[in-house]
Every structure is written in C-alpha cells, then in structure tokens.
Amino acid sequence: MKQTRHPCLVLRPLPRFFRRFRLAGCFFGDLMVKVPICSFCAKTGTLCPNCDARLKRGEISDWDIQSSKVLVRLEKKYSNLAKTRLKQTIQTDEMVVLIVDRKMKEAFDQYPEINNTLQKELGRPVNTVLLENSMRDTFTSLFAPMEVLGVDQIFVPDGTKELKIRLKGDVSSLPLPLETMKTIAEKVAESLIRIDFV
Numbered sequence: 001m002k003q004t005r006h007p008c009l010v011l012r013p014l015p016r017f018f019r020r021f022r023l024a025g026c027f028f029g030d031l032m033v034k035v036p037i038c039s040f041c042a043k044t045g046t047l048c049p050n051c052d053a054r055l056k057r058g059e060i061s062d063w064d065i066q067s068s069k070v071l072v073r074l075e076k077k078y079s080n081l082a083k084t085r086l087k088q089t090i091q092t093d094e095m096v097v098l099i100v101d102r103k104m105k106e107a108f109d110q111y112p113e114i115n116n117t118l119q120k121e122l123g124r125p126v127n128t129v130l131l132e133n134s135m136r137d138t139f140t141s142l143f144a145p146m147e148v149l150g151v152d153q154i155f156v157p158d159g160t161k162e163l164k165i166r167l168k169g170d171v172s173s174l175p176l177p178l179e180t181m182k183t184i185a186e187k188v189a190e191s192l193i194r195i196d197f198v
C-alpha cells in the first residue's frame with residue numbers, strides 16, 4: 001500500500017537551512033497571511049520574547065495582536081487570505097483601521113464575513129485602507145473620493161519635518177471625519193500631516 005507522506009517530510013534530506021523551517025511547523029507555512037506579529041504568536045495567542053519586546057517598544061500595538069490572531073484563524077476558512085499582508089492596525093475613537101495590501105483588500109471585498117468576524121471580535125467597526133507602492137497613492141486611496149493634488153515634505157522652523165497633503169473636493173464626501181482621516185494618515189506615514197484644501 002502506498003504511504004501518504006506529509007509534504008514537509010520531503011525536506012528531510014535537505015540541508016539544515018531548509019530543515020529549520022520544519023521546526024516552525026511546516027515549510028509551506030510561508031503561504032500564511034503576513035501580520036505584524038510572528039506566526040507562532042498569531043497562532044498560539046501567547047507572545048514570544050521577540051514580539052513582547054516589540055510591543056514594549058511600541059512597534060506593535062495590542063490591536064495589531066488582536067487583529068493578527070483573528071486573521072490567522074480566519075485564513076483556515078478563507079484561503080484567499082493566504083499570502084496577503086496586514087501591515088498595521090490603527091485604532092481611532094470610532095473604529096479600527098487595517099492597513100492592508102491589495103490582495104487582502106480583495107479578500108475583504110469578496111468575503112464580507114471576514115470584516116464581520118473582525119468587527120465582532122474587536123468590538124468596534126473595522127475599515128481597511130489599501131497600502132499602495134507610494135505614499136501619494138496610499139493617500140489617494142485613503143482620501144477618495146477627494147482628489148490628492150500633491151504630497152510635499154515641508155520643513156518646520158523647529159527643525160522637524162511634516163507632510164503636506166493638498167486635497168481638492170468636498171470634505172463632507174470623506175468616509176470618516178477629517179480629523180480621523182488625518183490621524184490615520186499620520187500613523188500610516190509615521191509623520192505629522194498638514195492638510196491644505198485647494
């Protein structure tokens with residue numbers, strides 16, 4: 001009788017470099033959804049020393065941890081989430097905003113259940129913002145339907161830098177209050193933002 005072998009077992013004769021992937025569970029683990037915490041932490045819900053240190057340094061937040069755990073769990077049901085990426089989770093007064101790549105955005109659009117589950121588990125509305133290749137494109141996606149006419153770096157007299165976004169259109173058409181949009185933009189860009197209306 002032919003024996004069925006787990007795909008990871010074929011790695012046995014390979015050099016140690018490849019074998020170490022088996023320690024993490026499975027070589028094919030890199031198909032997993034990419035989240036701000038490591039896959040061990042996302043799966044087990046316990047923080048490893050590395051992720052714990054990142055949390056203490058403020059590089060990741062509790063919201064990153066919560067949303068990562070839910071997404072990794074949901075990936076088993078919605079395989080479209082595999083190979084997608086959550087860059088960051090931002091919390092505002094009104095909601096949780098996930099900064100995601102295009103593939104994750106598409107998975108959210110295709111399966112509204114993903115958003116519904118996150119919303120239920122995180123206890124507040126969840127919105128996604130598409131992370132584009134450039135900051136300007138990301139802002140264009142964020143501030144739609146308003147038009148982004150330009151993004152410029154400005155030097156403030158105290159020596160710090162800020163980003164100035166020039167927006168055109170109707171402010172009331174924005175999906176969230178302007179102050180919330182500005183907070184999200186600042187966290188995405190990791191810079192203070194100034195908004196000019198043209």
Ligand SMILES: [Zn+2]
Nearest residue numbers: 038041048051
């Ligand atoms: Zn970890």
